[in-house]
Amino acid sequence: MTRAGNIPERVPSQVDEPPGVRARALVDFDAEPPQMASGAVGKDAYLRLGFERRGDRTILAELDRRVPFMVQRALYPDVTLPDQAWIFIITTSGCVLQGDRFALDVSLASGARAHVTTQSATKIHSMDVNHAVQKQTLTLEEDSYLELLPEPLIPHRRARFLSDTRITIAPSATLLYGEIVQPGRKHHHAQESFGATLLSLQLEAQRPDGRALFSENLVVEPAVRSVRQTGVMGTFDVFGNVLLLTPEDRANRVLERMDARVDLDRGVASGAGSLPNGAGLMFKAVGRETEQVKAEVRSFWGVVREEITGTSLPEPYF
Amino acid sequence: MTGVAREVTAPDPAVQLLRLLQFGDSMFPIGGFSFSGGLESAIQEGLVTDPDSLQEYTRTAIEQAALGDGVGLIWAHRAALAGDLAELERIDLQVYARKLSAETRTMSVRVGKKFAEMGVGITGAPLLDAWLERIKEGTTPGCYPVCLALNFAVQGLSDREAFTVHQYGVGAMILGAALRLMKVSHVETQRILYDLNADAGSDYELASRSSLSDMAGFAPLVDILAAVHEKAHLRLFMN
Secondary structure, eight states, rough: OOOOOOOOOOOOOOOTOOOOHHHHHHHHHHHSSSEEEEEETTTTEEEEEEEETTEEEEEEEOOOOTTTOOOOOOOOTTTTTTTTTTEEETTTTOOTTTTEEEEEEEEEEEOOEEEEESSSOOOOOOOOOSSSEEEEEEEEETOOOOOOOEEEEOOOOOOOEEEEEEEEOTTTTTTEEEEEOOOSSSTTTTGGGGGEEEEEEEEEEEOOOOOOOEEEEEEETTTSSSSSSSSTTTTTOOEEEEEEEOHHHHHHHHHHHOOEEEETTEEEEEEEEOOOOEEEEEEOOOOOOOHHHHHHHHHHHHHHIIIIIIHHHHHHHO | OOOOOGOOOOOOOOHHHHHHHHOTTTSSSSGGOOOOOHHHHHHHHTTTOSSSHHHHHHHHHHHHHHHHHHHHHHHHHHHHHHTHHHHHHHHHHHHHOOOSSSHHHHHHHHHHHHHHHHHHHHHOOOOHHHHHHHHHHSSOOOOHHHHHHHHHTTTTHHHHHHHHHHHHHHHHHHHHHHHHHSSHHHHHHHHHHHHHHHHHHHHHHHHHHHOOGGGOBBOHHHHHHHHHHEEEEEEOOOO
């Protein structure tokens, strides 16, 4: 399309928008897939979940969805926290493909309690053109409580995946956010142990008045910087990244109960620490196998449940 | 607000080199010797055991610095040249908000404030003085890379020089601690430093082309080691 008259095309200035990792990813990996176009119908999943407190429980008051995301009704499976609404996100395409543009928008009105997870692990398939993007917007009002604990991400070799999470959280609310990243299908192919081209997991949290709490931008480019280096992943394969945003006194109670350790024999390491600006805690875990990291995340989750909701996490169902 | 360019008379290259050596010296009294950058725990937990693993660990720290603090430093240098204190504060808060480990934050603001105080005491630069006031008032955290950038900018030293000195400082701190924490010789630590310094040029090129929001990192074990260190009963270093 040609522009009319003398309106110039906007040329990005060198100073304003230098080609950083994200910009580079968008330039290098921007060719359109020969299959369906990027962001086409069926590739632009959208899910909006709005939770509200009604009487003695939380309901899914608002639901808007677009394929391949799908959600059925809220369930109340947890006997120790019977008011908490559980949502299992289903992705009907079964995976993330090149050109996918997914968006998830979760909000909790004051006093609402919810648990959002996925039905299974999320495979991010190999890509030869383009990239995949996931945008998540989380909004928590006063005294609300959200556990967002999806099943692991499995980036296949040559995957390019950009995740962008924006959190707005009231000072009295609690968010437990956890993601587990596998190195790939490590027993499937020699190149699938950290064979992804680019993983960028960006997360930013702020108060409703706009005050910044913290930012995290994890960029994994195994071909550029060795993931196996001492201090990065070393001999560990699976990475768990958990953030607990909660009032400082509660965060400190959780932190006091958490042990920090590196166990090279068992092949597992984890530790928690305080986030800047009184935002809460970070908890990191690495392990040789996914089950070990899941167990670490679950033990942290158990402490969070006890200190913040005053209830115990039930035994795993299976 | 006046830019700092006017305050600086074209420096003599020899003097400039000496300024660089003075403010980039690992013995510059800002307390760098009390930090190990997580090495103390890395050794206790058996992740760093010999010169090879020490070199890898130091490389990780230097790479992470280039991707994170180094980018903030370059943006801070640009803001300092423009004499823009509000922009410096914005950058400082961004750098601080990305320090998810408590001991790393403590180190950055402690060393940063000390560096600003020393800078004011030595150079008397008005912009640095105004910056130190803001740190003391608590309106800005005063992270080390931002204070270093400001100090270098007011002395007419380039962002490349500030970046390089910052990278050097990360390596020198860890390797200096290594001499006191493990069996390693001066020759080995200096050889490691020599090897790792070879990447400074390309690291600068990448960092100088990055936007502030590109500040990134990925070192889960370093984060876990910081958590281990905070819980440890017996500690020689502050991180």
